[in-house]
Amino acid sequence: MSHSDTVCEESVYTAIFKDYANNLYHFLYYKTGNLSMAQDLTQEAFTRLWQNCQAVLKANAKGYVFKIANNLLLNTYKHRRVVLQFEHRPQSEAHHESPAFLLEEKELKAQLETAIAALPEKQRVVFLLSRIDKKTYQEIADLLGISKQTVEKRMYNALDTLRQLFAGIR
Amino acid sequence: MKNDELLHKWVNGQLTAAELDRFKQRPEYEALEKLRAKTDQLEVPAFAEAQMLADILAIDKKAKPPTTGKRRTLSRWAKYAAAAAVLLLAGWFFWPTAQPVTWATGQQEQQEGRLPDGSTFRLNAESALTYQPKTWAAERRVELTGEAFFNVEKGQTFTVYTTNGTVAVLGTTFNVWSRDNTLEVSCQTGKVAVTNLAQTQRHVLLPQEAIRLTAGKVTMQWTTPANDPISWMAGVSKFRQVPLATVLAALERQFGVRIDARAVDTTTILSCNFDHQDLDLALKTTLTPLGIRYVLHPDKTVVLYAQ
Numbered sequence: 001m002s003h004s005d006t007v008c009e010e011s012v013y014t015a016i017f018k019d020y021a022n023n024l025y026h027f028l029y030y031k032t033g034n035l036s037m038a039q040d041l042t043q044e045a046f047t048r049l050w051q052n053c054q055a056v057l058k059a060n061a062k063g064y065v066f067k068i069a070n071n072l073l074l075n076t077y078k079h080r081r082v083v084l085q086f087e088h089r090p091q092s093e094a095h096h097e098s099p100a101f102l103l104e105e106k107e108l109k110a111q112l113e114t115a116i117a118a119l120p121e122k123q124r125v126v127f128l129l130s131r132i133d134k135k136t137y138q139e140i141a142d143l144l145g146i147s148k149q150t151v152e153k154r155m156y157n158a159l160d161t162l163r164q165l166f167a168g169i170r
Numbered sequence: 171m172k173n174d175e176l177l178h179k180w181v182n183g184q185l186t187a188a189e190l191d192r193f194k195q196r197p198e199y200e201a202l203e204k205l206r207a208k209t210d211q212l213e214v215p216a217f218a219e220a221q222m223l224a225d226i227l228a229i230d231k232k233a234k235p236p237t238t239g240k241r242r243t244l245s246r247w248a249k250y251a252a253a254a255a256v257l258l259l260a261g262w263f264f265w266p267t268a269q270p271v272t273w274a275t276g277q278q279e280q281q282e283g284r285l286p287d288g289s290t291f292r293l294n295a296e297s298a299l300t301y302q303p304k305t306w307a308a309e310r311r312v313e314l315t316g317e318a319f320f321n322v323e324k325g326q327t328f329t330v331y332t333t334n335g336t337v338a339v340l341g342t343t344f345n346v347w348s349r350d351n352t353l354e355v356s357c358q359t360g361k362v363a364v365t366n367l368a369q370t371q372r373h374v375l376l377p378q379e380a381i382r383l384t385a386g387k388v389t390m391q392w393t394t395p396a397n398d399p400i401s402w403m404a405g406v407s408k409f410r411q412v413p414l415a416t417v418l419a420a421l422e423r424q425f426g427v428r429i430d431a432r433a434v435d436t437t438t439i440l441s442c443n444f445d446h447q448d449l450d451l452a453l454k455t456t457l458t459p460l461g462i463r464y465v466l467h468p469d470k471t472v473v474l475y476a477q
Binding site: 013018021025026029038042043044047048050072086100103106109110112113130131132137152155156162163164165167 | 174177181198201205206208212213219226254280281282447
């Protein structure tokens with residue numbers, strides 16, 4: 001193993017961090033609905049990767065940080081209620097909407113967040129990785145270590161639940 | 171069903187024009203499209219990625235002992251386990267708990283929230299609610315300024331602290347208004363105990379009963395009609411025998427306007443309702459019976475004149 005291939009090399013480590021830190025952070029947020037926890041666990045997992053750089057192969061680095069974070073998570077977040085609060089992406093066209101409309105939009109967002117938070121965890125993670133991170137089914141399958149068929153099934157169920165929220169809205 | 175190929179192609183934007191036309195024929199298409207549009211607006215709040223990377227790289231790997239031999243490895247893992255335990259413990263004690271959680275609304279806003287025990291509340295405009303997650307398990311306690319409707323899950327005593335007194339319940343639905351020196355509580359279901367700040371008076375409300383304390387003293391008691399919805403949640407503000415100043419403040423909150431009332435007597439007592447939809451109508455229904463004229467300026471200022 002040449003030295004430049006090890007995770008201990010700063011450039012190699014930085015590349016891994018840039019590829020996966022945000023992924024891991026989003027994944028943890030989708031699972032827990034807790035931003036500070038997602039951030040802390042991301043930091044902890046990557047700190048361990050850095051400290052154990054000699055023991056971890058570059059090809060296994062992604063799996064390593066996800067595994068560490070998942071293990072830490074299992075110990076901490078059992079039985080907590082998931083609450084998701086996203087930021088609202090500003091819309092491109094300038095809107096001059098009435099306060100009533102804006103309030104309605106805000107409530108709809110809150111309802112959507114509540115509905116997403118109420119999804120079973122596995123469906124929620126798949127749904128958000130697809131819809132917010134714009135990952136393909138294959139990428140999600142690889143990330144979570146499940147089959148593409150499983151991704152399809154979870155996505156189908158999530159969509160089936162969430163679309164009910166929008167049935168009957170003008 | 172899970173092999174719904176069209177649906178999955180739609181999700182990933184892989185439909186051909188012909189397939190899209192076919193997909194649009196489905197009865198659930200419209201709801202799915204709205205779901206997509208709304209979800210596309212969601213964004214995960216970003217974190218300081220560059221700072222985190224810098225922090226980690228600043229950790230000196232070389233400070234750690236080299237990993238040779240089985241014994242070493244074992245003790246090293248033990249050390250990590252201990253470090254992780256300390257970290258988790260520290261985290262449990264200090265981080266999620268130290269910060270109180272606050273919901274706040276501005277003018278023209280209402281907001282719904284959920285507390286850790288599943289109790290829910292809805293805040294009216296310009297109101298704030300705070301609770302302390304650290305002590306929640308020991309005491310169901312929230313602090314409120316402004317107005318909120320509560321739906322409390324059954325359990326230990328649930329207490330709303332305000333600057334005008336406290337409201338304690340076991341499991342019920344009720345509305346609390348606390349602004350200036352006035353506390354108004356109406357009970358919808360269950361049983362509610364209202365205590366003034368000095369703790370000299372305690373009143374128990376049964377369903378449909380309502381009470382008003384002004385400066386710590388009971389100034390009014392009345393009953394609300396059965397199954398009467400809390401009016402502000404339906405977009406109507408109702409007042410009974412309150413000073414005009416109170417109604418004007420509510421108009422400012424609900425419509426985001428500023429009211430210049432220097433020319434009129436704001437201590438006049440009145441009862442009125444106004445709808446949150448139409449400012450002009452609200453001003454008319456409130457002010458005309460009092461013989462007050464008003465001018466609505468484009469900068470959202472309303473100036474009042476005595477007749």
